Amino acid sequence: MGRWEPDAAGRLRAAALELFTAVGYEETTVAAIADRAGVTSRTFFRYFADKPEVLFAGSEGLEVAMAAALAAAPEDASPRAALDAALDEAAALLVERSDFARRRHAVILRNPALLERETMKMARLTESLAAGLRDRGVTDPVATMMAHAGVAAFRVAFSAWVDEPAIDLRHTMADNLGALARYIGSSNP
Structure with a gap:
């Protein structure tokens, strides 16, 4: 999935939840979330201040x-x-x-x-x-x-x-x- 795909924030939330469920919250990195969502870590931080924020935003x-x-x-x-x-x-x-x-x-x-x-x-x-x-x-x-x-x-x-x-x-x-x-x-x- 390219970085230009729409709804990056939604994809990041979905990717984070999938990873948190599969491997655990502590074990999941921002880089892994971004990769699963098809974006860069930098894009992650455009939408969320930190890893917990992906759940609370x-x-x-x-x-x-x-x-x-x-x-x-x-x-x-x-x-x-x-x-x-x-x-x-x-x-x-x-x-x-x-x-x-x-x-x-x-x-x-x-x-x-x-x-x-x-x-x-x-x-x-x-x-x-x-x-x-x-x-x-x-x-x-x-x-x-x-x-x-x-x-x-x-x-x-x-x-x-x-x-x-x-x-x-x-x-x-x-x-x-x-x-x-x-x-x-x-x-x-």
Whole structure:
């Protein structure tokens, strides 16, 4: 494949994921990724700052899309309905890219440094959702707790969906939040 072929960034992501899965993240070099994608290492660095970035580039798009969906919820929507709109958006994006999302997740779980970076990404997502809830008039600490609960519901559902592709990701997120609300609302410990 020549260097002039379109979508070098996409080819680099695909090549990286193939190599990370086949030989391991640590064992894969930027040169090997570039070679597999049919480009030079220099081209790799035009698109990605470093090797981890090939897995994380574009992930801020999830945060932006979720925050936008929360903000776009009708003004009279409850905070939970606005949070549900953000989770709906996340599910739609992940289902659209299900193969990549599942394979990426497997690579991240096997590498502590990548797992730490993913955790930091989730912390930024939580703060973004909390800010969106505050913009809708939810005061702290409730806005922060709701954002944490939403991200927790998202993460638990995502892990289940990765393991069992037949699971409906969006409904599992909603079920997780509902179960939490019922448990908190019950008088049973």
